[in-house]
Each structure stands twice: as structure tokens, then as C-alpha cells.
Amino acid sequence: MRPRRRQQRLVRGVVYVLVLLVVIGMILAVVGPALATAAPTAPESETAPASQAASQAASAPASDAASSSRSSSRPAPVVVLATNNLTWADLQEQASREGAGESSGSSGVGSAADRLLAFARRGEPMNLSVRTPADRTCPADAWLTLGRGKRASAVEAAASCAGPTTAIPRSTPLVGALGQGVSIQAVGPGTQLATGAPGGSATRPAPVAPSVADALAADADLTIVDTASAASTDAERIAALDEALRTVQEQSRPGIRIIVASLADDEAPGLQMAVLPAGTRSALGTSEGLVVGDSTHQAGLVQLTDLTPTLVSALAGRRDPAFDGHALTLPKTGRTGVAAAGAAAGDARISRLADDALHARASQATVMRAGALLMGLAVALLVWAAVALRAPKASRREALRRRVTWVAVYLSGLPTALLLVNAAPWWRVGARAGSPSGWASLVAVVAAALVAAGIVGLAAGIVALVRRRKRPRSAASPSPSPSAVGAAAAAEPAGSAGASSARGEAAADPPPDEAGVPTPSTSLSPPRNRTSLTALLVAAAVPLAWLVDAAAGAPLAFNNPLGMNAVVAGRFYGVSNTAFALVAGALVVIASAWVALGGGRRMALLVTALLGGAALLVDGAPQLGADVGGALTLVPTLAFLGAGLAGLHLSWRRWLAIGAATVLVVGGFAVVDLLRPGGPTHLGRFARQVADGSATGVLGRKAYALVGPFVTKPVMAAALACVVALVAAALWWGRRQVRAWRSGKSPYAWLAPNAPGDIPRVGGQDSGPPTRGMSPSGRWVTTALKSLGVLTLVAVLVNDSGVTMAGFILAAAAPALLALTLAGSESAR
Numbered sequence: 126m127r128p129r130r131r132q133q134r135l136v137r138g139v140v141y142v143l144v145l146l147v148v149i150g151m152i153l154a155v156v157g158p159a160l161a162t163a164a165p166t167a168p169e170s171e172t173a174p175a176s177q178a179a180s181q182a183a184s185a186p187a188s189d190a191a192s193s194s195r196s197s198s199r200p201a202p203v204v205v206l207a208t209n210n211l212t213w214a215d216l217q218e219q220a221s222r223e224g225a226g227e228s229s230g231s232s233g234v235g236s237a238a239d240r241l242l243a244f245a246r247r248g249e250p251m252n253l254s255v256r257t258p259a260d261r262t263c264p265a266d267a268w269l270t271l272g273r274g275k276r277a278s279a280v281e282a283a284a285s286c287a288g289p290t291t292a293i294p295r296s297t298p299l300v301g302a303l304g305q306g307v308s309i310q311a312v313g314p315g316t317q318l319a320t321g322a323p324g325g326s327a328t329r330p331a332p333v334a335p336s337v338a339d340a341l342a343a344d345a346d347l348t349i350v351d352t353a354s355a356a357s358t359d360a361e362r363i364a365a366l367d368e369a370l371r372t373v374q375e376q377s378r379p380g381i382r383i384i385v386a387s388l389a390d391d392e393a394p395g396l397q398m399a400v401l402p403a404g405t406r407s408a409l410g411t412s413e414g415l416v417v418g419d420s421t422h423q424a425g426l427v428q429l430t431d432l433t434p435t436l437v438s439a440l441a442g443r444r445d446p447a448f449d450g451h452a453l454t455l456p457k458t459g460r461t462g463v464a465a466a467g468a469a470a471g472d473a474r475i476s477r478l479a480d481d482a483l484h485a486r487a488s489q490a491t492v493m494r495a496g497a498l499l500m501g502l503a504v505a506l507l508v509w510a511a512v513a514l515r516a517p518k519a520s521r522r523e524a525l526r527r528r529v530t531w532v533a534v535y536l537s538g539l540p541t542a543l544l545l546v547n548a549a550p551w552w553r554v555g556a557r558a559g560s561p562s563g564w565a566s567l568v569a570v571v572a573a574a575l576v577a578a579g580i581v582g583l584a585a586g587i588v589a590l591v592r593r594r595k596r597p598r599s600a601a602s603p604s605p606s607p608s609a610v611g612a613a614a615a616a617e618p619a620g621s622a623g624a625s626s627a628r629g630e631a632a633a634d635p636p637p638d639e640a641g642v643p644t645p646s647t648s649l650s651p652p653r654n655r656t657s658l659t660a661l662l663v664a665a666a667v668p669l670a671w672l673v674d675a676a677a678g679a680p681l682a683f684n685n686p687l688g689m690n691a692v693v694a695g696r697f698y699g700v701s702n703t704a705f706a707l708v709a710g711a712l713v714v715i716a717s718a719w720v721a722l723g724g725g726r727r728m729a730l731l732v733t734a735l736l737g738g739a740a741l742l743v744d745g746a747p748q749l750g751a752d753v754g755g756a757l758t759l760v761p762t763l764a765f766l767g768a769g770l771a772g773l774h775l776s777w778r779r780w781l782a783i784g785a786a787t788v789l790v791v792g793g794f795a796v797v798d799l800l801r802p803g804g805p806t807h808l809g810r811f812a813r814q815v816a817d818g819s820a821t822g823v824l825g826r827k828a829y830a831l832v833g834p835f836v837t838k839p840v841m842a843a844a845l846a847c848v849v850a851l852v853a854a855a856l857w858w859g860r861r862q863v864r865a866w867r868s869g870k871s872p873y874a875w876l877a878p879n880a881p882g883d884i885p886r887v888g889g890q891d892s893g894p895p896t897r898g899m900s901p902s903g904r905w906v907t908t909a910l911k912s913l914g915v916l917t918l919v920a921v922l923v924n925d926s927g928v929t930m931a932g933f934i935l936a937a938a939a940p941a942l943l944a945l946t947l948a949g950s951e952s953a954r
Contacts, residue, residue: 200439204373206373240371249400251425258278272319274298302441308343310343312334312335312348316351341373346440398478421697438455449810489690489692515873537664537711539936543569546686547686675704699744700751705754708937717769717770753807753808760790765912766908769912795809
């Protein structure tokens with residue numbers, strides 16, 4: 126019994142270490158940012174010595190003193206200079222052409238790009254995510270979104286950006302939040318979608334200012350200028366933006382705050398350039414010289430919807446919770462003469478932003494390919510295993526089993542590898558002028574394949590090293606694995622003293638087997654058991670890596686080959702739908718397999734509670750995962766899994782209790798989100814919408830996102846029909862194999878520790894629950910499959926990704942489940 130106890134201690138120690146690492150990562154993720162933001166650093170201009178401030182005040186012109194009394198009564202004006210389809214890479218390219226002496230296609234465009242870059246160095250350069258409900262953002266969509274403070278579409282999704290737009294409103298939420306005391310001037314016809322047409326009508330809107338100079342002459346509190354209304358190329362946009370910026374700098378009064386932003390990306394969807402006044406702050410502080418967006422939690426990245434509450438906060442001094450974005454804090458006055466950073470530091474920030482935009486576009490181009498490959502490999506593995514393991518020749522059985530097992534173990538490491546590969550700059554391969562190369566996706570997949578091999582090798586090496594230290598002194602009579610013990614116990618009648626005596630004699634002096642098949646006691650060598658532990662470690666790396674990364678702010682998951690990129694802009698931090706599907710699928714398999722690995726029911730329940738609780742905390746906590754759908758899915762899944770491991774039957778009353786517990790858990794996360802400092806996440810906003818009765822529209826949009834693509838796109842509907850047909854065929858085939866297994870006629874019976882099958886009914890009858898009376902190796906598989914079914918059903922219904930969740934759950938769970946099943950049955954033979 127000593128080797129068995131040592132094996133159990135080894136497995137428990139491995140799981141305890143994994144749980145400890147998850148908890149430590151969560152603590153560091155929570156405490157680290159708190160310590161970093163405990164003493165925020167003031168902007169450079171605010172920390173200047175008093176003597177410097179006094180000298181600047183003494184040298185100020187007399188006109189500034191005259192305007193100071195007026196400034197004290199109202200905030201400094203804000204001018205928004207907007208363009209479209211302009212990125213940091215575009216500016217750098219035009220500036221580099223000017224520096225190399227090349228013709229940029231228009232006179233002075235290179236100099237204009239240089240001046241814009243110099244202005245950005247003195248301010249706070251950022252990337253702007255301009256995503257609206259459509260895959261691309263037309264200029265009209267951007268203006269309407271700026272006016273509403275929420276993502277909106279002014280153009281039909283399938284229509285051209287030059288087509289008709291929605292009617293110009295009389296007023297907008299932006300104007301209403303600013304109030305009547307804030308005067309507004311607009312230049313350009315598109316701006317009226319943001320400011321409305323006061324005094325006019327939908328067909329005959331009020332006129333706008335004819336030029337930037339005329340708008341500045343009105344001395345309005347807010348001036349919004351569309352500089353790209355007559356531009357169609359990058360050179361024209363840069364020239365028009367530079368001309369408007371110079372006009373503002375020359376003709377506006379001192380202290381004006383200037384915001385430059387590209388609001389649309391209809392030509393090439395991606396992050397756009399933006400510059401906010403020097404000294405702009407956020408609640409999350411700065412990172413590497415870049416302002417961290419409150420809504421994105423990423424350095425140098427804000428959303429278009431953040432500009433609306435930022436303008437309201439800067440001019441009206443209030444924060445409106447009706448807006449989806451998070452307000453940034455602009456400085457009280459513009460600091461046109463103070464550089465926020467040196468030339469080298471400014472260039473480094475802009476280069477970083479250009480690289481982040483490239484990273485996001487490469488991720489958006491790789492998501493579909495990497496996700497389809499991951500799901501396709503899981504399906505191919507199941508099909509290959511079903512064909513290869515179907516009644517093979519006796520001489521090939523063990524070789525086939527080992528081959529399929531190790532391929533499954535390898536595929537179990539791919540989700541972790543696709544996360545870790547983001548630590549290397551794969552997106553820069555072959556990139557030109559801010560556009561990613563098609564080779565980048567291939568490089569990312571190949572690198573992930575190599576990393577997966579390294580993960581499997583590392584796990585196997587850890588198991589070999591630990592087992593070498595824990596190797597029993599007497600290797601002459603190795604004891605059977607827990608799977609073999611459970612299988613033997615299930616195969617013999619309870620209370621059979623003769624059988625027990627026979628087992629003891631066999632253990633002492635095993636007789637030779639005439640058929641050449643080793644007996645259970647002699648076939649249990651450490652290398653075979655090592656496969657089970659390796660498979661467990663590789664599977665456990667999936668939730669460990671993804672959850673620790675999410676707790677740390679998702680530095681690897683953001684702009685990853687598997688999703689959560691800034692172009693789609695569905696999520697910028699925490700646990701994405703893809704990450705949740707991978708983590709939950711692997712967790713269900715790991716917790717279920719604990720019984721077969723010798724942990725026992727109580728220990729399996731403890732592991733489920735610890736790992737599931739840690740996953741739920743990281744996934745649902747507002748400051749970490751902020752995932753509403755994940756919390757709604759994980760609670761019932763964990764409850765069903767725990768009941769299955771404990772052998773409990775869930776009545777409808779218990780299901781009601783599980784539903785109530787789910788609501789309480791999600792509600793608790795929402796309350797924490799609303800009470801914590803800073804703006805709420807979408808979890809808190811949804812709770813607020815439920816409270817005020819406006820959540821119906823949100824739920825309607827969620828439902829449409831689930832079924833809309835299959836209604837509006839015939840290709841998607843045909844693909845869904847094919848998937849449903851394949852799933853139905855797989856279920857029919859599986860049911861036939863289960864019946865053949867129970868009758869002892871299955872072509873896979875040789876895989877069982879105790880042929881003809883490992884799923885016998887109690888007393889040989891067909892009544893009773895299907896899991897009752899099974900050996901441990903059969904019961905845990907059934908529990909895992911049922912729990913995965915619950916997980917998939919709930920995840921598809923409550924998450925925006927819909928049926929995609931089922932594919933990623935399959936990609937994480939199928940290889941791990943197959944590897945642990947085959948490794949366990951191999952050890953038991």
C-alpha cells in the first residue's frame with residue numbers, strides 16, 4: 126500500500142500546487158495595482174517647482190491676465206479636431222518619406238506629418254478604438270456615437286458609407302448632458318449628428334460655421350471640427366488636419382484644450398490615432414508614459430465612447446452614468462508650451478502605439494484561423510481515435526493506445542500554447558506600413574505548436590523527476606493504480622473472501638499468463654502511470670495560465686491569436702468568452718478525473734470547490750474578470766459537477782436552489798462593482814439597467830447577437846445546419862456504442878480495464894441511474910460528459926459568442942478527457 130499512498134500524495138501535491146499558484150496570482154493581481162496606484166504621480170507640469178511656475182506666471186502676457194477672470198467663471202474651451210482613417214503608422218510613413226527625400230504625393234505632407242507628430246509628443250498620444258455595431262465604422266457612425274455616448278449606427282450595415290444616413294436629431298445626449306450653459310460650435314456637416322441641429326429641423330438643419338476661424342471667433346466652450354469632410358486620401362487628411370491645428374493654435378485664446386482624433390476606420394478597420402491635452406489623467410494612472418484607459422485597462426488605449434463623458438466632465442463638471450464610456454480627466458487649461466515628454470520618449474510612445482495597433486490588426490486576422498484550427502484538431506482527434514481504436518489487431522493495440530493518448534495530451538497543451546505565444550512579437554513578421562502580413566498568422570500557429578510540445582515535455586519531465594524521488598524501495602511487486610483497484614473491485618462480488626484471498630496470493634506470486642497478457646499486478650509500471658499525471662498537468666495548465674493572466678490584467682490574452690483584440694473591441698481585459706470556454710472545459714475534466722486518479726469523492730469535491738471557486742472569483746470579480754456570462758454559467762455547472770461526484774440526484778427543488786444561488790453570486794459581484802471606486806464595468810451597468818427597467822433592450826440585443834447571424838446570413842444558417850446534423854449523428858453513434866458496450870459486443874471493449882465493459886448495471890439490470898454501479902474509471906467519464914453538456918448548454922445561451930462557445934469547450938475538454946481516459950485504462954490493464 127505504500128506505493129499507492131505515495132502516488133496519492135504526489136497527485137494531491139500537484140493539484141495543491143496548482144491551486145496555490147492560482148491564489149497567489151490572484152493576490153498579486155489585486156494587491157499589485159493597488160500598491161502601484163496608492164501614490165499616483167502627478168503630471169510633469171504639476172510637479173514643477175514653485176519658482177518655475179512663478180517665472181512662467183511673471184512672463185505671461187497681459188492678455189492672459191485679462192482673460193483669467195473670465196476663465197475663472199467657466200472652464201477653458203475645448204476644441205475637437207476630428208479626421209478619419211488615420212493611424213500612427215500613416216503619420217510615421219509620411220514623415221519618413223519626407224525625411225528620406227521621397228515625394229509623398231502632395232506638397233508639404235511630410236512636413237505636416239512631422240508637425241502632427243511633434244504636437245503628439247507634447248500631449249498625451251493614444252490609440253482610439255472606434256468600434257460601433259458594424260464591423261467597420263463610417264464617419265456618420267462615429268459622429269452619431271460621439272453624440273450619444275453609446276455605440277450607434279447611422280448607416281445600414283450592408284450599405285456604403287457614402288449612402289444615406291439617419292436623420293439629424295434636434296439634440297443629442299452629449300448636448301443634453303452639457304447643459305444650456307455650454308455653448309457649442311460645429312464645422313462640417315457630419316458634426317451635426319453629434320451636436321444636433323438646434324433651431325432647425327430634420328430636413329433643414331441649422332447652418333454650421335463655414336470655417337475653423339469663424340467658429341473660433343464665436344469663442345464657444347466646445348468647438349467640434351470635421352477636418353476630413355473633403356479629404357479622400359491619407360495625404361489630404363494629414364494636410365487638412367495640420368491646417369486646422371495651426372489655425373487653432375494661432376487664433377485661439379491661451380489655455381484652450383485641443384483634442385485631435387481619428388474617429389472612423391471604414392477603409393481598414395483598426396485602432397486610430399488620438400492626442401489629448403498634456404496632463405490628461407485617468408483613475409488607473411499611467412504605464413510606460415501612456416495613460417491607461419479606464420474602460421480598457423490598457424496603456425494608451427481608449428474608446429470612442431470615452432470621449433463623450435470626457436467632454437461632459439471637462440466642460441460641465443459632471444459624470445453622466447447614461448454613457449457607456451469612462452471619462453478621462455482633462456487638465457484645467459491647455460499647456461501648449463510645456464512638453465509632456467522629451468523627443469526620444471515621445472517617439473518611443475508613438476512607436477509603441479503604432480506597434481499596438483499592428484498587434485490588434487494581426488490578432489483580428491488570426492482569430493478565425495486559430496480558433497477553427499483548434500476546434501478542427503479536436504474533432505479530427507475524436508474521429509481518428511474512433512477509427513484507430515475500433516477492434517485493432519492484438520499486436521497493435523498497446524501501440525495505438527499510447528499513440529492516441531500522447532497525441533491527445535499534446536493537443537491538450539495547444540490552448541495554453543496559444544496564450545503563451547503572445548509573449549513573442551509574432552505580429553511583426555512581414556508587416557509593412559502598419560498592415561500585418563498573412564505570414565504572421567502562420568508564424569503564430571507554428572510557434573504555438575512548438576510551445577505545446579515544450580509544455581508536454583516540461584510536464585513529463587516534472588512527473589519523471591518527482592516520481593524518481595518518490596520511487597518505492599521495492600520495485601519487485603508494484604501495486605496497481607487506483608483505476609485498476611476500482612475496476613477489480615467492481616468486477617468482483619462484494620464480500621467475496623475467496624476472491625480477496627486469491628488476490629493476495631496472486632500479489633505474492635503472480636502466475637504466468639498463458640495468453641501472454643500481463644496480469645493487472647505486473648502491468649502497472651511507473652511509466653504508464655506517468656502518462657496519467659502528465660495528462661493531468663497539461664490539462665491543468667489551461668485554467669492555470671488563462672486565469673492567472675486574467676487576474677494580472679490579461680497581458681497575454683489581449684490581442685491574442687485566440688481573440689479579445691482591440692479591433693473587435695468586445696472586451697479589453699479580464700476573462701473573454703473564449704478564455705472562459707477553455708478554462709471551464711478543462712476544469713470540468715480535471716475535477717471529474719480526480720476520482721479515477723485515486724483522490725476519492727471527498728477530495729474530488731474539495732478540488733472542485735477550490736478550483737471552481739478560484740475560477741469563479743477570477744471570472745466574476747469586477748476588478749479581475751468582470752464576466753457576467755461566465756459567472757452565470759459556472760455556478761450551475763459546478764453545482765451539477767459536485768452533485769455528480771457526490772452521487773446526488775438533482776430534483777427540481779435543488780435546481781431552483783442552484784438558480785437562486787447563481788443570481789445571488791452574480792448580484793453580489795454587481796453590488797461590489799457598483800460600490801467600488803471608479804466607474805462600473807458592464808456588470809455594474811447591466812445591474813443598474815435591471816434596476817431601472819432598461820435591461821430589456823440589452824437582452825434583446827444579446828438574443829439577436831445569438832440568432833441574428835443565422836437569420837441574416839444564409840451561409841451561417843447552412844453551417845449551423847451541418848453542425849447540428851453532425852452532432853446528431855455523433856450522439857446517435859455514441860448511443861449505439863454504449864448499448865454495444867453494455868451488452869459486451871463493443872469493438873472498443875478491449876480498452877476497458879475489465880472487459881467486456883466498464884459500465885455494468887447494478888445486478889445486471891437496466892433500471893436505475895446509469896452511473897450507479899459503475900467502476901470509478903467509468904463513473905467519472907459519465908459525470909464529466911454530463912457536466913460538459915450542462916456547461917455547453919448554459920454557455921451557448923447566456924454568452925454573446927453563442928455556438929462558438931461549444932467549439933472552444935470541445936477544443937479544451939475533448940483532448941484532455943480522451944487522454945486521461947486512455948491513460949487510466951492503460952494503467953489498469
